[in-house]
Amino acid sequence: MERLKIATVWFGGCAGCHMSFLDLDEFLIDLAGLVDLVYSPIIDCKEYPENVDLCLIEGAICNEDNLELLHKIRARTKVLVSFGDCAVTGNVPAMRNQLGPDNVANVLQCAYIEHAQENPRRPSTAGIVPALLPRVMPVHEVVAVEYFLPGCPPAAANIKAFLTQVLAGTTPQLSGRQIKFG
């Protein structure tokens, strides 16, 4: 059987889900023998490849770069997994949505002007920092998602349970505390 091509991606989140992925410890060695990791913040690959079997998506969709890459990932991937609470619910990054339709101006004002100790100004040079979206969105609000693996972060044991089922060719099913938010 051809080795599964797996990707992981890091959008608006703290990288804690990727840390939890690394907490798989020796299972990572088993995994390396069974799959090809073709795109991830933990490998050096600049362009998301074609024909990916499964992608673990960490983080909420916060800016234009996230949005563009997510659409590319959907087009090039068979199975998408919302990986962790930010991807599943928006979580902490989505708390800015509570500030209403003008939240982008508000958060930039707060971060770059009010809390600046020197030289307060908003970054405005085009093409350097991606523009924030008006609302932070969970992944499934933008594209169809096959599976959800909540948790902040999802415990390594749950990631292992999920991936083991995928590798066995069964439909992954998690239940009870395995799908606990937070």
Add this chain to the structure above:
Amino acid sequence: MAAKTLTIDGTQISAENHITVLQAATEAGVKIPTLCHLEGVYDVGACRLCLVEVKGTAKLLPACTTRVYEGMEVATDSERLRKYRRMTLELLFAERNHVCAVCVSNGHCELQTLAYSLGMDHVRYDYCSPKWGVDATHRLFGMDHNRCILCTRCVRACWHIEGAGTKNVAGRGGKSMIITDLNEPWGNSETCTACGKCVSACPTGALSAKGSTVSEMQHDRSKLEFIVNAREKKQWSV
């Protein structure tokens, strides 16, 4: 007192007249998910988690406010009920800002526990992300409206266990909110006895003891249970 004979999930049971389907099910060892129900205070049927199917009625009925009757046939678990319970939970999560990861009650929350117990791994509805505040004016307790599900357990505990009548509900629909007295800051309340029964009663992280941080708030029901037991059964167990 006349007894009624009914079936719950196909099992015939006999129940005291005038008790609710929820009470009859609990006595028969059948577990129905609940959220606004609290032992010792009257039921209001607010959360709709305990909806059951009753033969002869197309509507789903809340087990906590529906009385048993002779020959009643109740189903507490079905594909349809699971669908509506999950929908109800998702709507509760979408309505306010339940960010479990940064909640005082993370790991000890009835809403969170019900969500994973009933298989809710994501919310299909758009989050409303409303702007709600936190009342931290009380010297001992805090009220975070972002995490309130309007179950009114705190109001009922305040009025009917403590008898203070400090907590109330104001507004309508999704804009309803729990208020203190006539919408005063909690710390200014002259009626609040600072007994903490509202905090004990709260199923989520909406009411908490001051000083608790993420995952630290566990709602201790023992004080409420002690008083209710003493009142209803005249047992002053320590």
